[in-house]
Amino acid sequence: MDRELLASDVNRACRLQGQFQLRSGQISHEYFDKYLFESDPQLLRRVCEAMVPLVPADTDLLGGLELGGVPLATVLSQLTGIPTLFVRKAAKTYGTCRLAEGADIAGKTITLVEDVITTGGAVRDAAGALRSEHATVSTVICAINRSTDPVNVLRDVALTVRAVLMKADLDHVS
Template sequence: MSDPEPIEGLARDVDACCRLTGEFTLRSGQRSTEYFDKYLFESDPALLRRVVARMRDLVPSGTELLGGLEMGGIPIATVLSGETGLPTLFVRKEAKTYGTCKLAEGPDVDGRRITLVEDVITTGGAVRDATTRLRDAGATVDHVVCAIDRSPEVENPLADVGLEVRPVLTKAQLDAARTTS
């Protein structure tokens, strides 16, 4: 994969691809008049690779496993794994109640440093839940990389659980790309 392109072009293309307007209820229960349908860029292989090219440099050194959150973080983590050579975990919202009963499919997490991979963060509820469960299983989780951080610009929605959020794009960058198009 070549060096990442300027962020403005990526922001413009992601915004044009996945920003929807209307009435939406977010995972947090909040109501919104806009929604970033991440599956629209995740299902476009060229655009997904462009997002991952920017995300690659956001993965902190010392990361042993990439933890893709169900469901939107999984395709991003899979492509990112291919680019970084780091193994991937597939982190469920809830542990299975059958078979292995695992929360995270893949290598054992105990004693391992995991960087979570998410698609869109607003309040961070899914990331918070996964962090707590992975830490309970013995993992060290200090960072999350995400494609889009739509939380308020000066706020880290995951500070309460000690996570650093490293986004490829922020809502402010997507808004700026929209106004310059």
């Protein structure tokens, strides 16, 4: 895989300039609109192919976070053969009332799959919720880590972040 070419293609597809409020509440002059690369089948596949070697060997389930992590986890599941979970932001209040749709998670090792991480708020919430249902969650794989402290962004909740691309990779090719 040509990492610089992938960074260039992702950057060209999804970096927007302007003023944007992030999930964390922070204001940014740029935004990585992941849906612009996730909706391109070839680019989505290339990002997921780059994720394959990042998946820990002990992974039982891939947990795609609502909404942007779902297409990534689905394609990654196809490439690895590891079953996928679809992790909601909150448990639904009807039907099964589940937080995670798919296989039973109790006692399973789940690797979370996210699109873009800045502060890690959604990942932090999902990991806590899955752990409260007796799952083991210690790793998150993301397409883009744009955190100002990419090494420590989720260390406070004992999560290792493995990223396909760092913001610096995208800045380098822009």
